[in-house]
Amino acid sequence: AASAVPLHAALSGKVALVTGAARGIGAATAERLAQEGARVVCLDVPALADALKETAARVGGDALALDVTSPDAPVTLVAALRAGSGGVDIVVHNAGITRDRTLAKMTPEQWEQVLAVNLAAIVAIDEALLGTGALRDEGRLVYLSSISGVSGNFGQTNYATSKAALVGYVAALAPRLAARGICANAVAPGFIETAMVAKMPLMTREVGRRLNSLSQGGQPRDVAELVTFLSSPGAHGVTGNTVRVCGQGLI
Ligand code: NAI
Numbered sequence: 001a002a003s004a005v006p007l008h009a010a011l012s013g014k015v016a017l018v019t020g021a022a023r024g025i026g027a028a029t030a031e032r033l034a035q036e037g038a039r040v041v042c043l044d045v046p047a048l049a050d051a052l053k054e055t056a057a058r059v060g061g062d063a064l065a066l067d068v069t070s071p072d073a074p075v076t077l078v079a080a081l082r083a084g085s086g087g088v089d090i091v092v093h094n095a096g097i098t099r100d101r102t103l104a105k106m107t108p109e110q111w112e113q114v115l116a117v118n119l120a121a122i123v124a125i126d127e128a129l130l131g132t133g134a135l136r137d138e139g140r141l142v143y144l145s146s147i148s149g150v151s152g153n154f155g156q157t158n159y160a161t162s163k164a165a166l167v168g169y170v171a172a173l174a175p176r177l178a179a180r181g182i183c184a185n186a187v188a189p190g191f192i193e194t195a196m197v198a199k200m201p202l203m204t205r206e207v208g209r210r211l212n213s214l215s216q217g218g219q220p221r222d223v224a225e226l227v228t229f230l231s232s233p234g235a236h237g238v239t240g241n242t243v244r245v246c247g248q249g250l251i
Contacts, residue, residue: 009037010036010233010234011037011231012037012038014037014089014090015040016030016039017077017091017092018033018042018092018094019043019068019092020043021052022044022045022048022052023048023051023194024192024194025094025194025223026044026095027042030056030059030061031055031059032224033090033227034059034060034061039062040056040059040062042059042061042064043063043066044066045066048065049065052064052065064077068095068117068122074124074125077129078129078134081134088134088135089139089140090140091129092142093143094144095121096144097113098114098159103157106158114161115158115161119165122169135182137182138181138182139177139181139182140183141173142184142231143166143185144166144186145163145242146188147191147244147247148163149164149166150163150242150244166186170184170241171240178239181236183236183239185242185243186242186243187243188247189218189222189223189244190211190245190247191209191217191246192217192223193217193219194220212246213246213248222245
């Protein structure tokens, strides 16, 4: 298994925000960014406040219990970042949900919930971060897309749509931010062994594992490595892309 080899304290002095950091890919990313010296603000829903506090304590960062879809989330978030370190250098938009169902059975609510968390909340928060200048120059924006957004996936029309939207979003956003040295990229993981996939049927999970470029289950830290690179100063020439990880398709 890949071990976390530090990129030479590349993020020392940087402040990072990771949404959905209570568990899974978000928690692993918070840990990896902290290993590089970043001060990490860990955000997740109030219902997971205990797990969130554990992540924050583990990475020596701050916990912010906030639902990204609440109407005042952008204002609350900017205020918290301003009060903490004056601003933020790295934002990892990792919070995301699934509401899987075949298209014929999918309800309007299931569409709306997924689009609200996986897309609308992200855009609203970005508008606040960019509009107020809370995201500092040379900043890094990283978005959790998905292989489902690139290749589609049965029963995930709503989810695939939301994740595909991020591919277009980073491509459109990146040129707008280049003059400030800010990079915006998405990562598109294959199946990663987290709570999100644990609730999928066994067959779906097994197929997902076999489609993995590692020919084994992808781990949160495999994604965290890529996110950390895209968050680093060395990634200044990389923007507007969607990079796949743990899902190249071997069969
Ligand atoms: P997870 O379900 O373990 O973690 C997601 C976190 O986001 C949870 O802690 C959850 O409470 C938080 N969250 C959800 N809605 C929120 C809201 N409204 N406000 C604040 N926080 C909220 O999922 P996992 O697997 O760690 O996924 C993380 C991201 O990676 C998601 O965006 C997911 O779509 C994406 N992804 C996951 C893959 C996988 O195979 N696990 C594959 C490709 C993408």
